[in-house]
Amino acid sequence: MTPDSGPPGPSSAPSAHCATVPPTKEPDPTERNVSSSNLKAGEDDRGHRAHRPWSARRIPAAMVASVVLVAAGAALIDVVAVRAGRPAAAWRRHLADELATRPVDDIWMLTGAAVAAAVGIWLLVLALTPGLRHWLPLCSPAPGLRACLDRDGAADLLRDAAMRVPGVSKARIRVRRHRVKARADVRFRDPHQVKDDLTAALGHERDQLALASPPRIVVRVRRRTH
């Protein structure tokens, strides 16, 4: 019933696993040199420390580009039409009138300004954060190789490991970036013993995942008799 602060024994094992991988590549200096000359500096050290991949931010970029394109295109067409002697479009006259008559403490101006500021903050967050929170970086076996594992996939593998523990009838796993929460129903055996076994099994399976920053494991067990 009480949250456990990680498995007792193998908690130091995953980092040791990560640390042992790069030295296996070190004794071959020619390959290192060739590869590092072809790689950018930032990519070479990913063989040692795996970072989360950075999203290309395609969709927000495409949306902002579309908005700018539509706005600039519409303004361009209307300006050219006015220069050619035609009257300005209704939307432009309407917009100019509204902007010229509404003071800035008008509720619509304030709402629009607040929305614009919020969207601006959101775009800044998108620009400055890595994104791809759904992908957990893995220890890379070679320089130039980056790997990551889907969070749901990690949860499925951990759930299978939990289900293999005798006494567990049902297991729900939530994988977050720094913590794995496991909740299990115990049908038989002593719950404390099942919990110890479960913690050990999940710790072992977590090491099998080869995550670059192994999450803490929190196990909760509940007795379910029927």
Place this chain on the structure above:
Amino acid sequence: MTPRPVLNRSLLALAGLVLLGGGLLILFAGLDIYRRHDLVPPTGWPLTTPDDVLLGSADRARWSSQGWLWWPAVIAALALVALLALWWLLAQLRRRHPGALPVGGTPPQEGVELRDSALSDAIATEAGALPAVEHAAVRITGRPAHPRTRVALTLTPQASPGTVLDVLCEGPLQTARRSTGTPGMPTEVRLQVAGHKPHRAE
């Protein structure tokens, strides 16, 4: 990192700063924050009191009375912005493929080239035949001089990702490296696990 993410993120940050700055400018004036907190905006500050409007009559008169050079300049600026936005949008929709990869080093005059689709098919076939791999999809992106490999693997529920990664590195990727002669092709591997129901594995 390829230049495109950097470009995307810089432009997104620029758009965010413009929106945030404009919004805050209106909010500060509209909520009368300058007067309430005894702040003195610098001279020439566009909006200072709640009675200000965004498009004052003085502004409109000034714009209308500009010389003949003003409107062509506006048209040129708008056209430039629209073209840049169109190019930025198309850059998101297009995925860059190297087409043909030079085999055995850089000099292309040797004439030995490998289609990127052939290479990705070969890697995908070999990776898909690995134990514990259910499905493999490979894409080669980037320019011919700097190709990049993206491998998406779907693992079976019995797989161990660390082992699969090692085997993938020793097997298909090693073969690809050897056959193209480019030793350090940057590779990104994404692992997923085939969805399945929980069951008691005995």
